[in-house]
Amino acid sequence: MDHISFLVVAVIITALAFDFTNGFHDTANAMATSIATGALRPRTAVLISGALNLVGAFLSTEVAKTISGGIVDDSLVTPGMIFAGLIGAIVWNLMTWLVGLPSSSSHALFGGLIGAVWVGAGQHGVHFDKVIEKILLPALASPLVAGMAALLATYLAYRLTARSRDKAVTKGFRFGQIASASLVSLAHGTNDAQKTMGVITLTLISAGALEHDAGPPVWVIGSAGLAIGLGTYLGGWRIIRTMGKGLTDIQSPQGFAAETAATTVILTSAHLGFALSTTQVCSGGILGAGLGRKMAEIRWGTAGRMVVAWCVTLPAAAAVGAVAAGVVVHGGTLGTVLVGVVAASAAAVIVLLSRRNPVHSENVNDGTSVAVRPAAAAV
Template structure:
């Protein structure tokens, strides 16, 4: 293994933590529709998704190359910049998970990397052409393409099922959902696990442990695959509920159409090295499939909140990462302060989430409330480390409505403390 300094080791561990959060944040992409239609039991679904995420991580490194070689200029990028990028990405992942909104882990990472690089070396540190062609354009195109494909696919599935009866057709498509969900999980591994491979490779190059233009080492591929698989198995139950129940009501035919369309888009983009968002693709496909059934509807209020979160992802993660990079310019003290802030914020978010637990026992309940907008949530983390304690005690009800209803048999929290 390459020579690893202490700081570089911290960056690698933090990158794997991000990969872990990516796993449980994005489990909904593959399994939300399968769980909501009853094709698979929740725990079985996430276990299957975890295994296939691991397999997918070994299928390609094209997206990893986009991250490590294309998005930012390697010259002048230090390990501290990579660390700052990961801080912004992790916190955005956890905040959007807390409120149950499907947002892009990929774009959180991209935003964090851009913000930290610009704070460190100026606008010239970002390759604008790569940003536009391989990040921004796919971000816009992916949900539209997946949505249109899913809408037409859903219409076709219903037409094909007319002659065999609705119950028989639904049973067959439940089996098809399992296969298509597996394909999405495989696609997620080929795209999202590679982003962590790319960020670790970039850190190794920045720290002098790898030669410029090097591909991800085998141990990086293995560790990134394992981290995202473990996170996937944990299951992102809050976001699974939103994707499966909050956007639209799906039947097995629609679930099959949504997953197949999303998988096709993700696998195609991975082969081309496009770092698109699996969340955008799968969410677009779910909405398209919702419109593909006669009488089907999309809950546009929930969709609008989700679109707002998508728009905020890049700038919010970039802002936090830029502030973290500036703080670390003071040296070891700054690095320690940012680390304490990151750990404290993560613990605070987890403690808040315990007030209303969502897990495999209540993820398919029909009494879920719509997730709130996270417009002001970023303020909870865009503060000095001394403000961490305030995050845990902040009354978030005023800014972030509860993402889900309380679990069955659980007494709802008081309004002043509910999240």
């Protein structure tokens, strides 16, 4: 217990807060298409997803090890740097949630950590070869692979059922969607909860509470799984609307194809230690499913905004993490408190802004736009 200082406790709490935002930010990855097609009721969908995220957290720790000892040098990292990196990730998650933009929580976390460690420990504190191998290359390949798989699966689904009764086919694929969406939730818990496990483990290593190259303790696995599960149950309705209705008009065969393709990519990569963005994989699957159905409308403007957000996420979170690290590393406890207060204030403002144009389980399928109304229009 001698190693558990105020700063270490603050980092662990902040890491679990990030995990919570990751949950509601990424609920759409698993359940957006099932909600959009009516395969599951919105509240039922997020309950199933939250429970399976918790279960998935216990299936593997390979991604956690990639983060705790892969992309940064754990011998140079301090709890203050990790705290600053988490602040960058949380702020970006909340900003993109506000505008209903499916950006990558994973890349927000990686960017925040890279920016904070670069400022706090210098350039040599970041393993850029691992960043390229484990993060950037999978980020380029995974949505393309998921998209191609979903496109082919969608094409085959419509060809094989072309002469079948529409109602029977729809009912069958909706049952299939329940299974495939559940698997995406399980995969999300396996992949994304591990990122918080890795951050907490890295903190404990940097504080001397764990040995170098140690894996996450059981209590870390359980708390990370619970935090992401609770966040998922809260339901990131704004992003669910964008992914379910904003990219293309999804039918049940497409939803099943997109979810199955995404699950395969995520689970395979998680066991190989690749820290994928589940948002990018699932979005690629949805676009592929849209392209696989004849006459389906693809909203390329929305897709383009998402791609821009993907490109901006890592450097934007890195910038926030770098600024926060400059304050925390040189300001000590006072700097940590100051950064925490500023971040909490920013989060409160974002939540208040979201109430001007609320999206919830009752209206999530009503439209595609979640733009925040100007103050004058909200009156």
